[in-house]
Amino acid sequence: MSAAGFRQFSEEVNAWQPSLLREVFQQHQHQIRVKKEAVAVERLELIFRTALDISNRQGFRAMSVRDLSEATGISMGALYSYIDSKESLLDMILSYGACAAGWAMRVPDSVGSARERLRWILRAHLYLSEVMLPWFFFSYMETRHFSRQFRRQAIGSELWTEHLVADCLRDGNERGEFNVEDPELTAALIKPLLQDWYLKRWKYRQRDIDVERYTSTVLDFVEAYVVRGAVSDASQQHPKEKP
Amino acid sequence: MSAAGFRQFSEEVNAWQPSLLREVFQQHQHQIRVKKEAVAVERLELIFRTALDISNRQGFRAMSVRDLSEATGISMGALYSYIDSKESLLDMILSYGACAAGWAMRVPDSVGSARERLRWILRAHLYLSEVMLPWFFFSYMETRHFSRQFRRQAIGSELWTEHLVADCLRDGNERGEFNVEDPELTAALIKPLLQDWYLKRWKYRQRDIDVERYTSTVLDFVEAYVVRGAVSDASQQHPKEKP
DNA sequence: GTCTATATTCGGATAGAC
DNA sequence: GTCTATCCGAATATAGAC
Missing domain, CATH: 1.10.357.10 (Tetracycline Repressor, domain 2)
Known part of the structure; x- marks a missing residue:
């Protein structure tokens, strides 16, 4: 990964996002009841992005799963077929970022x-x-x-x-x-x-x-x-x- | 306030702690039902110290008032005669530190x-x-x-x-x-x-x-x-x- | 796969005896 | 001033219809 201009760096990272999400999905399949990769990956992206947004304002613990449900427009029940528990959501978010960081920081x-x-x-x-x-x-x-x-x-x-x-x-x-x-x-x-x-x-x-x-x-x-x-x-x- | 050696600095600040606590008590008397200054100041010091300790491990929101009650050994009822609500505890802790900082950082x-x-x-x-x-x-x-x-x-x-x-x-x-x-x-x-x-x-x-x-x-x-x-x-x- | 409704637990706050 | 017992709202997680 080159680190020349920010614009170029940013584009390279963003081009990798989809395959990162697929990797996270595959790694956590035992916690995800939804089986279709295309559906799941799209939903997961929305869930992660929204969860980070709310958590960064209120804190992860203060974010209720209800909040997340309302903000994403996904009902409580449906949400719980993507995540096993609030804890496993945390798990997925962390490995998502860690994957990206590990990949981008290869000197x-x-x-x-x-x-x-x-x-x-x-x-x-x-x-x-x-x-x-x-x-x-x-x-x-x-x-x-x-x-x-x-x-x-x-x-x-x-x-x-x-x-x-x-x-x-x-x-x-x-x-x-x-x-x-x-x-x-x-x-x-x-x-x-x-x-x-x-x-x-x-x-x-x-x-x-x-x-x-x-x-x-x-x-x-x-x-x-x-x-x-x-x-x-x-x-x-x-x-x-x-x- | 001199800032020569750390030891000296530390002693000067600690010598001020009691009067700081008294000031906080007086500023927040409308939220504190306990009237005797000597009793209140001693308890407040314990409450603040313990609350900071628990909060810094778990986060303030995750610290239940029950946790605080158990850790300080003060019952729920008694605790609520020192604090009006969890929010007012936060209020007192903040002004406690702000007083100290404002005083110690006078150039x-x-x-x-x-x-x-x-x-x-x-x-x-x-x-x-x-x-x-x-x-x-x-x-x-x-x-x-x-x-x-x-x-x-x-x-x-x-x-x-x-x-x-x-x-x-x-x-x-x-x-x-x-x-x-x-x-x-x-x-x-x-x-x-x-x-x-x-x-x-x-x-x-x-x-x-x-x-x-x-x-x-x-x-x-x-x-x-x-x-x-x-x-x-x-x-x-x-x-x-x-x- | 998605929804609504609900079981269950937990935490803030208070009442009232001592 | 301090305690015990309790109320009530909120949050996680699940059951079961569609």
């Missing part, structure tokens, strides 16, 4: 410089969270209410991104591109900069800051710290963003 | 350099959130479930800190201490670095990172960006932390 093998890889990772994370904003917000805010199993999963994915960044920083240190005293702690500090984009989306929307502007500012912010005092620092003090 | 007039003022603000915010961790976590996570009125209040206080930082950055630009292209956006990016401390406390505890270590890393991180290319940059490239 390409093209080595390149550590700096370029760092940019790729941060950019991909920000772009992905913009495309799947409701899911990212939901996942962050509801994690602590999950069952043990799901919570572990969510925390694991939080740490996974962090390790990806930390590895990149260590690599940059070795190559003389970066000069980072504590790569783990630095990676930990970079994470909330990525998360703020989907947690405070309302604020950035109000201020007319789009995802590309935010991304390039974060990259600047991070790079100022990580290249400070590095061997190849002088030549790249104020690098132009390469799209 | 001292001693001008000093912009850099020193920036340090003071960030440090005070981090230290305060460490002392009142449960309240900060609660306030962040539950804001979106609040009623219109409380939500405005919470958002206002989010923006207030941000403006404080933005002003400081603009001032630093004028003095030639900083070189920040967009003070508002930069302040917006600094905020999540402060918030991560109380949102992911478990992670930092696991890694044995204490509040002073975290604070000095954040200060380094932020300063690398804001002083980059500033007039007085050269002389202060790698400043030692002054306690």
Whole structure:
């Protein structure tokens, strides 16, 4: 998956959505009484989208299945033939997003410089969270209410991104591109900069800051710290963003 | 309020707790049937502490008043003579924390350099959130479930800190201490670095990172960006932390 | 596959004895 | 001021007709 311009990234992800939904349907067939894939996938998309929307305003627990029924226009009875329980709805929503994220965040093998890889990772994370904003917000805010199993999963994915960044920083240190005293702690500090984009989306929307502007500012912010005092620092003090 | 060492800061805040509780009691007397201040203040402290604890694990909405009754050892009936309703409990908890925050974040007039003022603000915010961790976590996570009125209040206080930082950055630009292209956006990016401390406390505890270590890393991180290319940059490239 | 109607559980709030 | 017992509305989940 390339992370060049946001427009292109967004189109690539959206082109994948249908096959993601089919995968979720197949993985959860034992919880879904409806058998026709075409019908189910269409309904599931509506159910997930609506559930995320309501949950992100009121919280998942506060969303009654009745609310969901009314908002989707699907009756209580029918709804319960797509979901086994409210818990299994949560289950499906989570694996839906996790599938998408796992797929979109595959770092390409093209080595390149550590700096370029760092940019790729941060950019991909920000772009992905913009495309799947409701899911990212939901996942962050509801994690602590999950069952043990799901919570572990969510925390694991939080740490996974962090390790990806930390590895990149260590690599940059070795190559003389970066000069980072504590790569783990630095990676930990970079994470909330990525998360703020989907947690405070309302604020950035109000201020007319789009995802590309935010991304390039974060990259600047991070790079100022990580290249400070590095061997190849002088030549790249104020690098132009390469799209 | 000084923000020198964390220990000292913490003691100063804790010395104020009793009078804060008394103030909350007096402000909410119309919702509290119990009249003796001494009794009420002691019980309220227990109620708030326990409510924050349960809410931060399960969410405020998921915490039943029965849960709270059992955890505090106060019967349902007695509990309802301290709170008018679950909503008014929320009300009291919020003003309790807001009082404390408003009091502890008064920036001292001693001008000093912009850099020193920036340090003071960030440090005070981090230290305060460490002392009142449960309240900060609660306030962040539950804001979106609040009623219109409380939500405005919470958002206002989010923006207030941000403006404080933005002003400081603009001032630093004028003095030639900083070189920040967009003070508002930069302040917006600094905020999540402060918030991560109380949102992911478990992670930092696991890694044995204490509040002073975290604070000095954040200060380094932020300063690398804001002083980059500033007039007085050269002389202060790698400043030692002054306690 | 979808609907309406309902069984059952749970949580907020109160009454009234002590 | 504190307790026990209870009311009542709301939410999950299901039964059974179409």
